[in-house]
Amino acid sequence: MSGDYEQVCAFHYKEAHLLDDRQWDEWLTCYSPTVSYWMPAWDDDDTLCGGSPKRSLSNLLSEPGWT
Numbered sequence: 001m002s003g004d005y006e007q008v009c010a011f012h013y014k015e016a017h018l019l020d021d022r023q024w025d026e027w028l029t030c031y032s033p034t035v036s037y038w039m040p041a042w043d044d045d046d047t048l049c050g051g052s053p054k055r056s057l058s059n060l061l062s063e064p065g066w067t
Contacts, residue, residue: 011030018027
C-alpha cells in the first residue's frame, strides 16, 4: 500500500479515537481553520438533533472555518 493511503487511514483512526473518547479540543487540532466543516449536533442524551446542515444548529459564527 502507498504511504498516502496509510497516512489517510492513520488520520481516520486517530480522529475516530478522539471522537469516541470525547476529546473535543484534541480533535479540533486535526483540522485547518481555513476550511468549512459541518458535523451533526447532538443533545445531552447522545441523540442526533436534525441530521442536515440546513436543519440543525452546528454553526459557530465566532470561529472562522465553521459553517
